[in-house]
Amino acid sequence: MKPKLQWIEGGGATSAAGWLASGVAAGLKADRDDMAILCSDRPASCAALFTSNNVPAAPVQYDRPLAAKGRCRAAVVNVGCANACTGKAGYADTVATGKAAAAALGLPVEEILVCSTGTIGRRLPMDRILKGVRLAAKALSPDGGAKAAAAIMTTDTKPKQAAASFPLAGGRVTVGGMCKGSGMICPNLATTLIFLTTDAKVSPANLRRALKLAVAKSFNRVTVDGDQSTNDTCALFANGAAGLPALAPGRPGWDAFVATLSAVALSLAKQIVMDGEGATKFVTCAVQGAASAADAYAAARTIANSPLFKAACFGGDPNWGRVICAVGNSGAKCAELRTRIFFDDVCVYDRGRIASAAVNARLAAVMKQRAFEVRVDLGMGRFSDAVYTSDLSHGYVSINADYTT
Numbered sequence: 526m527k528p529k530l531q532w533i534e535g536g537g538a539t540s541a542a543g544w545l546a547s548g549v550a551a552g553l554k555a556d557r558d559d560m561a562i563l564c565s566d567r568p569a570s571c572a573a574l575f576t577s578n579n580v581p582a583a584p585v586q587y588d589r590p591l592a593a594k595g596r597c598r599a600a601v602v603n604v605g606c607a608n609a610c611t612g613k614a615g616y617a618d619t620v621a622t623g624k625a626a627a628a629a630l631g632l633p634v635e636e637i638l639v640c641s642t643g644t645i646g647r648r649l650p651m652d653r654i655l656k657g658v659r660l661a662a663k664a665l666s667p668d669g670g671a672k673a674a675a676a677i678m679t680t681d682t683k684p685k686q687a688a689a690s691f692p693l694a695g696g697r698v699t700v701g702g703m704c705k706g707s708g709m710i711c712p713n714l715a716t717t718l719i720f721l722t723t724d725a726k727v728s729p730a731n732l733r734r735a736l737k738l739a740v741a742k743s744f745n746r747v748t749v750d751g752d753q754s755t756n757d758t759c760a761l762f763a764n765g766a767a768g769l770p771a772l773a774p775g776r777p778g779w780d781a782f783v784a785t786l787s788a789v790a791l792s793l794a795k796q797i798v799m800d801g802e803g804a805t806k807f808v809t810c811a812v813q814g815a816a817s818a819a820d821a822y823a824a825a826r827t828i829a830n831s832p833l834f835k836a837a838c839f840g841g842d843p844n845w846g847r848v849i850c851a852v853g854n855s856g857a858k859c860a861e862l863r864t865r866i867f868f869d870d871v872c873v874y875d876r877g878r879i880a881s882a883a884v885n886a887r888l889a890a891v892m893k894q895r896a897f898e899v900r901v902d903l904g905m906g907r908f909s910d911a912v913y914t915s916d917l918s919h920g921y922v923s924i925n926a927d928y929t930t
Contacts, residue, residue, distance in 0.1 A: 529691070530785050533699070536688025537670035538563055540701035541724040543766030547664035548676030551657025553605035553643075553650065558676035560657035563703075563720050564599035564630060564665055569764035571597035572733035573638070574740060576757035582609035582645075583616040585756060587623065588638045592760065595729025600638040600720055600760060601626045601658060602677050604705075606649050608641040609755040618649045625655050629662035640718050640758050642679055642705060674703040677718060680802055681705055687792040691785050693778040696769050698725045700785045706749075706797040717797060719744065719759040721789065725782060726765030727772050734774070735783050736761045743790035747913045748829050749801035761786070794913065801915035803923070806838045807896040808916065812857075813909040814902040820857035821910035824901065827855035828912070835917035843888040845873045845880075852901055863904030869897050876904070 539546045546563045553559040573592035575585050591597055601622060608615045619639050627634035641649070664672075674684035688701035706717030727735065740759060765771075772782050799807050810828040815821035828834055834847040845866050852859050866874040868891045873880040880888065891897050 530689050530788055531691065533688040533690060533701070535671070536701055537674055537686030538701050538703040538720055538722050539667055539670035540688035541699040541722045541766070543567055543724055543764045544701070544722045545665040545667055546669035546673035547661045547666060548669065548672030548674070549657055549660040549664055551603070551660065552653045553603060553657070558672060559604045560654070560661050561602045561673035561676040562599065562626070562630075562658070562661040562665060563673060563722070565762060565764040567598075567764050567766060568596065569598040569762045570595055570727060570729045570732050571760060571762050572729060572736045573758060573760040574736060576755060578755050578757070580610060580755050582607050582641060582756040583611060583619045584608060584639050584641045585758060586616060587619045588640070588758065591635055591638060594635065595732070596636060597638050597760070598636050598762060598764065599626070599630060599632060600640055601661065602640045602642070602718060603649070603654055603657065604677060604679055605643040606641060606647050607643045607645045607756050608649050609645040611646070611648055615648060618651055618654070621651060622649070622654055622658065625658045626662070629659050638758075638760060640756070642677070642718055642756055645755060670701070670703065677703070677705040679705060682800055685793055685796040685800070687789045687796070689785050689789055691781045693769055693781065696767055698767050698769065698772075698778065698782060698785070699723065700782070700789050702789050702793055704793045704797065717757060719793065721759070721761040721786065723761070723763045723782075723786070724765065724767040725763050725772050726767070726769065727763040727782070731773050732761055732763050735786055738783055739787040739790040742787060743794040746911060747794045747798050748826070749798060749804070749915050798913045798915050803918040804915035805895075805918055806916040808838055808914050809898040809911055810914055811898055811900040811909070811911040812903065813900065814904045814906060815908040815910070816858040816903070816906040818908045818910065820903070820905070821908045822912075824852045824855045824857040824859070824903065825910045825912040827851045828899065828901070829914035832917055835914065838892070839916035839918045841889065841892040843868065843873065843885060843892050848899055848901060849874065852903070857903065858905050859903050860905075865902040865904065867900040868892065
């Protein structure tokens with residue numbers, strides 16, 4: 526029997542033993558906390574995934590080689606400025622932030638990741654950043670997870686946290702995390718800024734293996750607007766504070782660890798979509814009966830990213846034609862007379878047969894829900910996948926029409 530996962534109410538990045546966090550106001554945003562630090566009270570292993578955008582921000586360039594060494598234990602985060610497309614000067618600002626954090630925390634600089642989020646093409650206000658680092662280091666607390674989660678928000682309307690635990694060898698292992706993200710969401714390796722923590726003991730290599738498995742079906746299965754950020758970072762830290770044997774593939778607890786990590790990651794990923802910029806709907810785009818795993822993913826992702834389909838969801842318009850059009854555009858193997866389309870349990874298209882007026886009336890009720898599923902059976906094979914998306918509303922356009930002005 527698999528160990529039972531237990532969710533921690535109100536849990537987050539400091540739910541696991543040995544983790545501290547803080548959120549402080551450095552003056553980067555008006556009247557709110559805007560810098561955060563997450564730190565282990567002991568050495569930790571680390572694994573991270575980053576954006577595949579070919580214009581990576583300075584913090585991504587800085588963090589990649591540090592994370593590759595597998596021994597980071599802290600992250601310092603600012604909002605308001607992405608420090609992207611800022612050249613050598615912007616990279617120097619990231620270096621200076623890391624050095625300031627190392628001095629404030631009393632840690633080696635190579636054990637601290639530096640992350641930024643906000644507007645592209647602006648320099649960091651370094652006087653405020655350095656002040657914020659000092660303030661955040663002094664404010665670190667085992668109860669600081671909620672403050673940190675709130676401090677890293679950009680256009681988010683609410684903080685995003687989750688934590689769960691499972692029993693192992695007479696003790697418990699806890700996995701927690703926080704993330705930010707509301708717009709410019711379409712992942713490839715990771716999405717937005719995500720920080721996952723555990724008190725398990727895991728080697729860097731095995732931590733990276735677990736992170737890739739967890740991200741594949743969570744952060745890599747969400748989209749808000751089809752745009753992948755220059756700053757996307759997903760970091761997982763393990764400090765061994767639970768005092769239990771090391772986890773590794775084939776050893777007791779490994780499968781439970783991966784399952785718990787994946788569950789926490791999926792919770793956070795879904796919170797991003799629920800809080801998508803201007804979002805009024807949460808839509809699961811599921812594909813089954815595909816000829817290959819790649820086809821299932823491509824079809825689900827194309828539906829989820831279709832502006833026409835997303836606009837129809839916002840309007841509550843039961844336009845399934847936009848669904849089958851997206852499938853046809855996806856490159857997945859499909860055929861009109863093999864395809865079936867469902868909105869929740871309502872079949873609206875069945876291998877060439879169009880739904881009746883009575884069925885369409887039921888469909889309209891489904892579309893009024895805050896959350897629903899669009900499921901496409903391609904009738905081509907045995908593979909399936911799902912991508913989570915939000916609708917495209919007037920609110921999204923308003924937020925992004927004057928983002929910098």
